[in-house]
Amino acid sequence: MSATSEIVMIDSQTSVSSEDAAKPIIEIREMHKWYGDFHVLSNINLQVLPKEKIVICGPSGSGKSTLIRCINRLEEHQRGQIIVNGTELCNDIKNIEKVRAEVGMVFQHFNLFPHLTIVENLTLGPIWVRKTPKKEAEEAAMMYLEKVQIAEQAKKFPGQLSGGQQQRVAIARSLCMNPQVMLFDEPTSALDPEMIKEVLDVMIGLAEEGMTMLVVTHEMGFAKSVADRVMFMDDGEIVEQNSPDVFFDNPQHERTKLFLSQIL
Amino acid sequence: MTEATTAKRAQLKPPISNVGVVGWLYTNLFSTWYNSLLTIIMLLMLAWSVPPLFQWAFVDSLWNSSAAACRDIDGACWSVIPNNFRFIILGFFPEGQEWRPILAMVLLLGLVIYSKERSRWKKSLAWLWLINLIVMGTLMYGGVLGMPVVETAQWSGLPLTLILSFFGMIVAYPLGILLALGRRSKLPAIKTLCVVYIEMIRGVPLISLLFMSSIMFPLFLPEGVTIDKVLRALVAIILFAAAYIAEVVRGGLQAMPRGQYEAADSLGLNYSNTMRLVILPQALKIVIPPSVGVLLSVFKDTSLVVIIALYDVLKTTMVTLSNPEWAGYSKESYIFLALLYFCFCYAMSSYSRRLEKELHTGH
Numbered sequence: 001m002s003a004t005s006e007i008v009m010i011d012s013q014t015s016v017s018s019e020d021a022a023k024p025i026i027e028i029r030e031m032h033k034w035y036g037d038f039h040v041l042s043n044i045n046l047q048v049l050p051k052e053k054i055v056i057c058g059p060s061g062s063g064k065s066t067l068i069r070c071i072n073r074l075e076e077h078q079r080g081q082i083i084v085n086g087t088e089l090c091n092d093i094k095n096i097e098k099v100r101a102e103v104g105m106v107f108q109h110f111n112l113f114p115h116l117t118i119v120e121n122l123t124l125g126p127i128w129v130r131k132t133p134k135k136e137a138e139e140a141a142m143m144y145l146e147k148v149q150i151a152e153q154a155k156k157f158p159g160q161l162s163g164g165q166q167q168r169v170a171i172a173r174s175l176c177m178n179p180q181v182m183l184f185d186e187p188t189s190a191l192d193p194e195m196i197k198e199v200l201d202v203m204i205g206l207a208e209e210g211m212t213m214l215v216v217t218h219e220m221g222f223a224k225s226v227a228d229r230v231m232f233m234d235d236g237e238i239v240e241q242n243s244p245d246v247f248f249d250n251p252q253h254e255r256t257k258l259f260l261s262q263i264l
Numbered sequence: 265m266t267e268a269t270t271a272k273r274a275q276l277k278p279p280i281s282n283v284g285v286v287g288w289l290y291t292n293l294f295s296t297w298y299n300s301l302l303t304i305i306m307l308l309m310l311a312w313s314v315p316p317l318f319q320w321a322f323v324d325s326l327w328n329s330s331a332a333a334c335r336d337i338d339g340a341c342w343s344v345i346p347n348n349f350r351f352i353i354l355g356f357f358p359e360g361q362e363w364r365p366i367l368a369m370v371l372l373l374g375l376v377i378y379s380k381e382r383s384r385w386k387k388s389l390a391w392l393w394l395i396n397l398i399v400m401g402t403l404m405y406g407g408v409l410g411m412p413v414v415e416t417a418q419w420s421g422l423p424l425t426l427i428l429s430f431f432g433m434i435v436a437y438p439l440g441i442l443l444a445l446g447r448r449s450k451l452p453a454i455k456t457l458c459v460v461y462i463e464m465i466r467g468v469p470l471i472s473l474l475f476m477s478s479i480m481f482p483l484f485l486p487e488g489v490t491i492d493k494v495l496r497a498l499v500a501i502i503l504f505a506a507a508y509i510a511e512v513v514r515g516g517l518q519a520m521p522r523g524q525y526e527a528a529d530s531l532g533l534n535y536s537n538t539m540r541l542v543i544l545p546q547a548l549k550i551v552i553p554p555s556v557g558v559l560l561s562v563f564k565d566t567s568l569v570v571i572i573a574l575y576d577v578l579k580t581t582m583v584t585l586s587n588p589e590w591a592g593y594s595k596e597s598y599i600f601l602a603l604l605y606f607c608f609c610y611a612m613s614s615y616s617r618r619l620e621k622e623l624h625t626g627h
Contacts, residue, residue: 074526093534101532111527114625115545124541125531157625177531 022050025180025212026071031080033063033070040066042236044080048181053213055223055244058233059259064216067233068183071214072103085180101129104174108186110166112158118145118169119154125177137176144172148202164195168202175206182206184215220264224248232256331589344593345600348584352597355420355580364411365423368400372426380615382622393434400427416494420575422604424494428566428576432501433559439502440509441548445539447514458510465507470565473500478572497569505562512554516547549623556616560609577601 026048033041041063048054056064069075070082073089073096082089084099113121122141126132132140145151148168150161158166167187174182184203188196200222207213207226217223223230224244231241232253240253248264251257293303324339327346334341345352350362357365375396379389404423407413419427446458465473477500478493485491520543528538548555567578575583581597584590 072530074529097532097534100530103530105526105530107523107527109523111521111523113524113527113542113546115549115623125533128537128541129532159625173531 024048025050025085026214027081027083028071029081029083031070031077031082033066033075033077033079040236041070041077044238046231046238048212048214050180050212051210052228053207053211053226054215054229054231054241055227056214056216056231056233057218057220057223057259058239062233063236064233065185068105068185068214068216071181071183072100072105074105097129101125101177102180104177104179104182106167106170106174106182106184106187108190110158110163110170110190112166112170112173114158117155117157118150118161121158121169122173122176125173130177141172141176144175145169147175147205148172162195163191164198167191167195167199171199171202171206181212181214184213184217186216186218188217188219218263220248232259234259334593340596341593342596342600344584344590344596348587348590351421352577352580352584352600353422355424355575356418357420357423358412358414358418361406361412361414364403364406364414365419365421368403369423369426371396371400371403372430376430382619397431416492419494421580422577424569424574425566425576425578427494428498428501428569429563432498432505432566433562436502436505436562437509437555437559439506441513441544443506443510444513444517447510448517462507462510465504466511470501470504470568471571473504474568474572476500493572494574497572497574501562501566504565505558508558509555512551512558513547515554516549516551517543519550520547549620552616552620552623556613560612563608563612564605577604 024047026046028044028046031041031044032039044067046067056067058064066075070077070089071084077089085102087095087099089096089099112118113124116124119138119141122144123132123134123137126137126140127134130137142151142154145154148171150165150168150172153161153165153169158169161169171182171187187203188199191199196219200219203213203215203222204226215222215227227244229241230244230247232239232247232251232255234255240247240251240256242252247256248260251260294300320339322339324337325342326334326337326339327342329341329343331341331343331347334343354362354365375392378384378392402408403411404419404427405414405416443458443462446454447462449455449458474497477496481496482490524542524546525538528542533542567576569576570579570582578601581601585592585594585597
């Protein structure tokens with residue numbers, strides 16, 4: 001397929017030009033995934049450099065969520081390689097847990113732990129995975145809550161917060177693990193319109209601090225202003241990826257053009 | 265009213281028929297013609313049944329008399345209880361040693377009450393229970409500190425019921441949780457083992473398990489080795505209850521949204537921490553009502569041990585009634601026994617309701 005070979009070329013160019021600056025933090029090579037007989041992801045090749053911000057878009061069912069869920073092994077791939085921060089994801093549970101601790105994930109439906117208070121939600125990972133002393137973990141948690149501007153809710157339970165507040169807590173929960181990479185799986189899709197901005201603002205702040213981010217989203221405004229690279233997926237393949245300017249103003253592929261014409 | 269509130273939309277009072285005593289009577293008792301009819305019929309039935317019952321239980325009754333005095337009255341002979349109280353409660357425990365089972369029961373109930381507060385649910389509490397078990401066993405069995413040995417065959421009455429039910433429940437619940445987790449395991453061997461165990465146990469009545477533990481099991485033991493009968497009954501009860509608890513807990517685990525597992529996974533928590541800190545606290549909260557159902561039936565089912573000749577509090581009551589002097593006062597005895605069981609069961613279920621309320625976090 002011509003599109004795929006083109007992408008490989010782009011990838012190899014970026015990696016050659018910046019080889020001395022940084023090695024890719026995520027490397028996916030010829031990765032395939034099936035759900036039973038259904039071929040969800042086909043021949044995925046992707047390199048993510050440290051501090052890079054990638055927005056992944058595409059129609060529903062195109063495999064974009066599945067792709068980022070493969071990166072922390074919430075989904076298993078059947079062929080190819082995924083290497084995160086030097087650790088290859090295989091069936092070794094210790095490797096998987098190591099990768100998960102380095103990779104933060106924010107979900108569409110927040111997935112906060114409803115039986116724990118906000119601050120307990122934030123300290124759970126540091127205390128039990130990183131073995132941070134409780135007091136230290138709590139201080140760090142308050143720092144991150146401060147950062148997402150929700151420190152005054154620390155003693156409440158998730159069920160008492162609005163959707164936007166819950167999603168900000170979820171972001172803070174991931175940050176408490178000091179992740180190398182953050183994955184966002186449609187973080188604003190389940191929110192009421194008036195709450196989208198507060199979450200996007202937190203994400204923009206994070207991007208400005210130099211966090212490596214992979215974001216699956218339909219917020220094209222966010223993609224234009226924050227992304228280093230925008231990736232379009234359709235039918236389990238990466239169809240096209242480019243800098244936001246080129247991607248939005250001069251899409252190369254017919255399927256991309258069709259998609260953009262439908263959403264913009 | 266202040267300026268601020270008057271500026272708001274005027275708040276009207278609800279119509280009189282919706283509030284107060286009149287409103288309550290109307291909505292609950294006389295809202296329709298057939299509701300009114302039912303109310304009147306029920307009132308008539310109460311008027312017909314309550315006064316004679318009251319007369320029997322409280323007016324014509326004797327509370328502390330000899331058996332002979334009871335023959336001359338029409339009312340209830342509650343005297344059967346105080347006159348046989350020691351035997352009903354403590355059964356065949358030797359004379360002069362009564363303080364031992366009583367102290368054991370006080371210790372057990374004291375610890376149960378102490379365990380009610382969630383802030384005390386720590387590792388030390390588990391140790392406290394273990395120590396309590398040992399102290400209770402020593403008190404009951406004796407053989408040290410100048411206490412004469414009392415064989416378990418003489419353990420009877422309420423202490424036996426409490427030991428079988430409380431220690432049965434406390435061991436069966438964690439075992440049931442492990443079985444539920446095992447049944448959802450990805451490892452086929454563990455999964456099959458748990459499924460077979462649960463289905464086998466649920467497929468037989470408790471009575472048959474008790475029979476097996478008391479009659480069949482000793483046949484498999486080598487010559488000269490015996491395992492205590494009370495212990496065998498306790499194990500049978502534990503194995504039985506665990507299978508039911510496992511299914512209840514599994515229901516709770518299945519009600520957990522996948523997102524909770526994924527969130528825990530994405531933090532890098534391992535399996536045991538995910539279960540212990542994230543999944544089980546929520547799943548067990550969901551299944552408090554059915555769990556309490558299982559635990560209550562375990563509590564009441566301990567009375568089935570009569571069939572393997574253990575004298576629990578039900579059996580000691582029946583023995584009392586077989587005494588010709590007190591024969592015929594079964595109504596009074598069984599009402600007393602029912603009240604005794606009810607007190608324990610009601611305490612458990614009201615505690616579970618309190619726990620549910622405490623654990624509710626607004627989701």
